Amino acid sequence: MGKEIWQGTLALMVLQTLKVMGSLHGYGIARRIEQISNEQLLVQYGTLYPTLIKLEQEGLIHSEWGVSDNNRRAKFYTITEAGIRKLQKSMKDWELTTEVVASFFRLKEKE
Amino acid sequence: MIARIRSLLVRLGNLFRRTAQNQDLNEELQSHLDMQMDEFMQQGMSQQEAYRKARLKLGHPAPIKEACRDQQRFPLFDSLLQDFRFSLRFWKQRPLLVLAATVTLALAIGMNVAIFSTIDSILLTSIPYPDSERLVLISLLDESPRNESVTRSRLGNTELLEFWQQENKTMSGMAGYSAWMTTVGSGGDPERIYTALTTPDFFPLLGIQPLMGRFFSPEESRPGSNQVVILGHHYWQGRFGGDPDILHQKITLEGKPYQVVGIMPADFKPYVPGLGRNIGLFFPITEISGSLAKSPIINVIGKLREGTSLPQAQDELRALSGNYTGNRERLPEKFDVRVFPLHEELYGSYRPLLMIFLGCSSCILLIGCINLMNVILAQLTGRTKELAMRAALGAKRIRLIQQMLMECFVLVLPGALLGILVAAGLVHLMVTLYPLQLPRIDELKWSGNNFWFLIGCVLFSSIMIGLFPAWKLTRDHVADVHHISQSPTRSQNRTGAFFLAVQTALALVILSSATLLIRSFQELRMTDPGYRKEGILTSQVSLPEKSYPTPESHAMFADQIQKRLASIPGVHSAAITNSMPLVFNLLLSVDVQVPDSPYKEKQRIGTRAVSKDFNHTFGMPLISGRFLNEQDEKSLESVVVNQQFARKYFGDTSPLGKQLLFGEKSKTIVGVLRDIRNMKLQWEAKPEIYIPFAAYPSSMIDIAIYTDGNPASLTPAVRAELRQIDSSLALSQISTIDRNLNDQVMQWSFRAWILGLFAMLAIALAAIGIYGVTAYMVRLRNKEFGIRMALGAQPKTLLNQVLRYGMLAPMAGVIAGIPLALFTGKWLESMLYGIEPFDPVTYTSVSVILLAIALLGILIPSFRVTRINPAETLRAE
Numbered sequence: 001m002g003k004e005i006w007q008g009t010l011a012l013m014v015l016q017t018l019k020v021m022g023s024l025h026g027y028g029i030a031r032r033i034e035q036i037s038n039e040q041l042l043v044q045y046g047t048l049y050p051t052l053i054k055l056e057q058e059g060l061i062h063s064e065w066g067v068s069d070n071n072r073r074a075k076f077y078t079i080t081e082a083g084i085r086k087l088q089k090s091m092k093d094w095e096l097t098t099e100v101v102a103s104f105f106r107l108k109e110k111e
Numbered sequence: 112m113i114a115r116i117r118s119l120l121v122r123l124g125n126l127f128r129r130t131a132q133n134q135d136l137n138e139e140l141q142s143h144l145d146m147q148m149d150e151f152m153q154q155g156m157s158q159q160e161a162y163r164k165a166r167l168k169l170g171h172p173a174p175i176k177e178a179c180r181d182q183q184r185f186p187l188f189d190s191l192l193q194d195f196r197f198s199l200r201f202w203k204q205r206p207l208l209v210l211a212a213t214v215t216l217a218l219a220i221g222m223n224v225a226i227f228s229t230i231d232s233i234l235l236t237s238i239p240y241p242d243s244e245r246l247v248l249i250s251l252l253d254e255s256p257r258n259e260s261v262t263r264s265r266l267g268n269t270e271l272l273e274f275w276q277q278e279n280k281t282m283s284g285m286a287g288y289s290a291w292m293t294t295v296g297s298g299g300d301p302e303r304i305y306t307a308l309t310t311p312d313f314f315p316l317l318g319i320q321p322l323m324g325r326f327f328s329p330e331e332s333r334p335g336s337n338q339v340v341i342l343g344h345h346y347w348q349g350r351f352g353g354d355p356d357i358l359h360q361k362i363t364l365e366g367k368p369y370q371v372v373g374i375m376p377a378d379f380k381p382y383v384p385g386l387g388r389n390i391g392l393f394f395p396i397t398e399i400s401g402s403l404a405k406s407p408i409i410n411v412i413g414k415l416r417e418g419t420s421l422p423q424a425q426d427e428l429r430a431l432s433g434n435y436t437g438n439r440e441r442l443p444e445k446f447d448v449r450v451f452p453l454h455e456e457l458y459g460s461y462r463p464l465l466m467i468f469l470g471c472s473s474c475i476l477l478i479g480c481i482n483l484m485n486v487i488l489a490q491l492t493g494r495t496k497e498l499a500m501r502a503a504l505g506a507k508r509i510r511l512i513q514q515m516l517m518e519c520f521v522l523v524l525p526g527a528l529l530g531i532l533v534a535a536g537l538v539h540l541m542v543t544l545y546p547l548q549l550p551r552i553d554e555l556k557w558s559g560n561n562f563w564f565l566i567g568c569v570l571f572s573s574i575m576i577g578l579f580p581a582w583k584l585t586r587d588h589v590a591d592v593h594h595i596s597q598s599p600t601r602s603q604n605r606t607g608a609f610f611l612a613v614q615t616a617l618a619l620v621i622l623s624s625a626t627l628l629i630r631s632f633q634e635l636r637m638t639d640p641g642y643r644k645e646g647i648l649t650s651q652v653s654l655p656e657k658s659y660p661t662p663e664s665h666a667m668f669a670d671q672i673q674k675r676l677a678s679i680p681g682v683h684s685a686a687i688t689n690s691m692p693l694v695f696n697l698l699l700s701v702d703v704q705v706p707d708s709p710y711k712e713k714q715r716i717g718t719r720a721v722s723k724d725f726n727h728t729f730g731m732p733l734i735s736g737r738f739l740n741e742q743d744e745k746s747l748e749s750v751v752v753n754q755q756f757a758r759k760y761f762g763d764t765s766p767l768g769k770q771l772l773f774g775e776k777s778k779t780i781v782g783v784l785r786d787i788r789n790m791k792l793q794w795e796a797k798p799e800i801y802i803p804f805a806a807y808p809s810s811m812i813d814i815a816i817y818t819d820g821n822p823a824s825l826t827p828a829v830r831a832e833l834r835q836i837d838s839s840l841a842l843s844q845i846s847t848i849d850r851n852l853n854d855q856v857m858q859w860s861f862r863a864w865i866l867g868l869f870a871m872l873a874i875a876l877a878a879i880g881i882y883g884v885t886a887y888m889v890r891l892r893n894k895e896f897g898i899r900m901a902l903g904a905q906p907k908t909l910l911n912q913v914l915r916y917g918m919l920a921p922m923a924g925v926i927a928g929i930p931l932a933l934f935t936g937k938w939l940e941s942m943l944y945g946i947e948p949f950d951p952v953t954y955t956s957v958s959v960i961l962l963a964i965a966l967l968g969i970l971i972p973s974f975r976v977t978r979i980n981p982a983e984t985l986r987a988e
Contacts, residue, residue, distance in 0.1 A: 026139060027146040046175045049139070050182035057121040057182075058114035070149055074142045075135075082114075 010043070010051050012094070015087040018061060018079040025066075025074035026052060052077060060086050125183050136179055140172055190510070194517035201518055209522065212483050216526025218872055219479040220568045221533025222472045224561060228538060230465045231560045232551050233458050238382040241318035242414070246453040247421060248384060249275075249285070249411040249428065253443035263449075266409040267441025269396060271432070272310070275411075278431050281424040285413040286313040289399065290385050292653060293392055294365055294841050295350070303653065303843030304346065304391035307381070308399055316414055317383075324358050324373030331372075332395040339395065340369040344377040346391035364392070365655040366839075384456060385410050406441060412453065425450040458550060464862065467939065471624065471869040474617040476568065478873060480575035481610045482880040487519070487580045488607070489887045498584060512581040519577030520569070527569045541865075548861040579606075607884050608920040615924025615961060616931060618877040623932040623957045625863070625870035627939055627946060630953065632863040634945030636856050641787030641796070642692065642729035647815050647848035648822035649691050650829065652840055654810040665808035668836065670744070673722045675832040676816055679825065683817045686729070687722035687804050691813040692789050693851045694844065698799065699807060704772035708760035716756070717789075718800045720807040726784060728817045736767045736782030739803050743781070747806045751782040756798035771800070778802075792855040793944045815848075822847045862942060874964060881968035885917050889972050896976055897984025906977035913973045914966075921965035925958045932957070 017032050018024060030043040055061045060083035066076045125132060144165050151161035202209050237243050253264040266272055272287045288309040294301050311327040322344065331339050351357045361368040381390060399407050415424055428448045498511055542552055654665055669687045676685035690698050698717030705714060726738045734754060743749040750771060757766045766780045786796035818825055826845055833840055896909055936948040
């Protein structure tokens with residue numbers, strides 16, 4: 001079984017996915033995240049949909065009803081300008097954090 | 112941050128489009144499921160298989176939807192709303208309980224809100240002048256060595272004020288004013304009205320604008336300038352019908368023409384010490400005339416410069432006054448300067464009383480809440496099952512507590528709303544019965560502060576009533592659905608007893624405070640003032656300087672009016688004085704030497720100038736010697752002293768025939784008069800001298816007439832006699848001795864009334880509480896008693912046991928309450944008269960009364976024990 005994802009991290013993944021893929025529905029986002037992680041990550045729908053609602057409330061994404069490739073009615077999400085800005089900032093923060101943590105771990109190995 | 116606010120707004124909006132949103136979510140999840148199925152079917156699964164697996168992968172939709180809804184809305188709000196609806200249904204089935212709670216809380220919360228609204232308007236509302244928090248009152252502390260004690264004193268001349276005004280750097284302004292009365296209406300119907308004398312900066316300092324015209328200019332405030340006057344709004348309306356043309360015209364006051372330069376705004380109220388509400392006329396302070404000119408009393412107010420502290424200002428004025436070399440006339444020989452915040456000066460003295468009121472009313476709310484809490488606790492036994500079931504279905508403990516608190520909130524709500532009406536009624540009653548006993552009572556209004564206080568009361572009551580039962584219930588029973596006990600547990604007994612003891616202690620504190628105040632009021636009312644308590648008409652005449660310029664003319668007028676008044680049919684005797692007991696609360700301070708006494712220094716002694724028959728009119732018995740007679744009024748060589756004087760200066764020897772030195776003049780003591788209560792009914796007499804009016808005549812003449820009948824009915828006759836002498840004079844301060852005495856005890860009666868009201872409610876609530884808890888206990892132990900009776904126990908033994916056990920809590924409460932009550936009594940000390948704060952009789956009787964009431968409350972339900980039918984109880988098992 002795959003690993004579960006924290007809500008905060010999931011939000012970032014959603015934003016990144018939407019930035020790369022353009023417009024996508026909830027199911028698509030979930031499948032995409034699972035595929036990219038080689039089915040290592042398992043998206044909890046009880047977390048995904050509230051996350052989508054939260055991002056939309058904060059104005060980071062935007063939703064619209066549309067029709068999918070295989071002719072299904074679905075709600076499509078797109079990232080907004082504010083969302084892109086937020087994503088860039090979060091990515092910087094993320095890199096910084098991982099770097100610090102990584103160097104911290106390296107320090108441990110030397111000893 | 113912006114994202115958060117946005118999110119909050121969206122959620123708020125969501126509250127109004129629930130259905131659409133639910134549908135949206137349902138569709139979204141359905142489309143998710145469909146797409147998942149599509150994918151599985153592409154992988155070659157059958158439709159049924161794909162459907163099953165897709166459902167499996169998505170999981171149960173309910174928790175997903177719930178999580179989404181929580182995100183869309185406010186989960187706490189939703190659950191509160193749900194609890195609110197549940198609580199409404201819950202209480203609908205228990206109307207009697209709701210009624211009891213509503214009555215209790217309406218009274219308790221209503222009292223609290225009423226008391227708070229007076230506190231709000233007196234202490235918390237600043238004086239309605241701009242920057243009023245910077246306004247201060249400046250007083251002199253008279254430290255003259257001859258003064259027995261250091262007293263506050265006002266300025267006796269304006270020079271010191273002018274010196275301060277010029278030299279100080281800590282005040283943005285200073286002003287002086289003096290209260291006065293003026294005779295107006297030179298026609299056939301003269302009357303005396305309240306007036307004020309002010310320096311030109313008085314109005315600008317208070318930040319007031321005239322309705323019309325202007326205030327005084329500095330030039331007009333110099334002696335010898337044009338005579339000008341400003342009309343009070345009320346007087347302008349009443350006397351001139353609000354005619355704007357009166358501005359700049361001349362009006363004649365006390366025989367002199369004054370030009371009207373301004374009219375005060377309608378909403379002006381003088382929030383300064385010493386000035387009454389209805390000031391009809393304002394004059395420049397240089398218009399001081401008549402007897403006021405001899406001993407002006409000038410109040411000084413100032414406004415601190417921004418950023419200046421009060422101690423800084425005080426230090427500066429003190430230092431300045433040390434360098435003052437100007438006119439020291441009518442200033443104390445040695446003095447210090449004190450600066451007081453104006454608001455505190457006006458209303459600070461009401462704080463202890465108002466705090467006592469608030470303390471008592473909040474205790475009452477506490478007692479009421481405990482009663483209701485007991486009811487809720489008693490209900491718990493019946494609700495264990497329901498709550499345990501809910502817990503088993505997954506409700507968290509905090510959620511159950513939330514629900515119970517919401518139930519209490521709903522229970523409190525109607526009482527609180529009704530409490531607003533009770534508060535309004537109580538305030539109305541207070542204003543009607545005691546209009547003058549609290550300041551600013553006419554400004555009482557429903558303010559924002561009151562609203563928050565009410566909300567506070569509601570939350571306090573809800574938590575007080577509900578938190579303990581909720582905590583207890585969820586602790587005891589949530590875990591175990593099957594553990595349902597119908598008999599009282601040990602801890603239930605203990606907590607019940609504890610709260611009963613608390614209630615008794617609180618009731619004891621309120622009851623003892625009320626008793627102390629009520630007995631003080633009674634003592635004061637029964638106090639013998641040393642003179643007649645009825646049958647005397649009192650009034651005042653003021654002689655204008657123009658027609659009565661000299662002291663001789665004052666003395667002559669006094670002699671004339673006294674003789675005329677005494678000749679009115681039905682009048683036993685009439686007298687003149689310069690100081691009416693209990694009305695004009697200042698005696699002349701005269702420096703006297705008492706050669707034959709141990710005191711060699713000059714003594715400053717309160718002296719009253721009186722006509723002959725003053726003792727007869729007031730019914731004051733002579734202890735020895737004789738009173739002043741017509742002969743003395745001519746020779747001015749005799750005086751009469753009071754008992755205190757005789758005791759202090761001559762001890763056991765008779766003062767009769769002893770000499771007193773008034774400056775160079777020597778006068779003989781011819782009689783000793785009984786001590787009387789002079790300024791305040793509660794103040795014991797000090798050494799005093801009675802001297803013929805002609806020796807110290809004044810233009811302000813108090814008259815007193817003793818008659819058998821209704822003294823007030825003599826007023827027209829007195830007016831007629833006055834008109835016979837001088838038709839331009841007016842009577843003022845017309846009153847009777849019983850009314851003056853009554854005015855003295857009003858404040859005491861007011862306190863006693865409020866505390867009495869509190870005490871009655873406190874006792875009633877405590878009694879209901881004791882009765883309720885005992886009745887409940889007896890019912891719960893029905894089974895036990897039945898079994899014991901079946902085993903041969905006597906009903907009497909059981910009854911004894913219940914009584915003994917039941918009385919434990921009230922007794923503990925009394926024991927715990929007594930130190931608290933003593934502490935409160937000590938705090939009340941300054942409001943007591945004729946009774947000690949630790950008066951043992953009060954505390955004993957109050958304790959006995961409370962225990963008796965407790966016994967009654969226990970006895971009534973206890974008798975049920977004796978009627979238990981053991982056979983029935985056993986069958987019920």
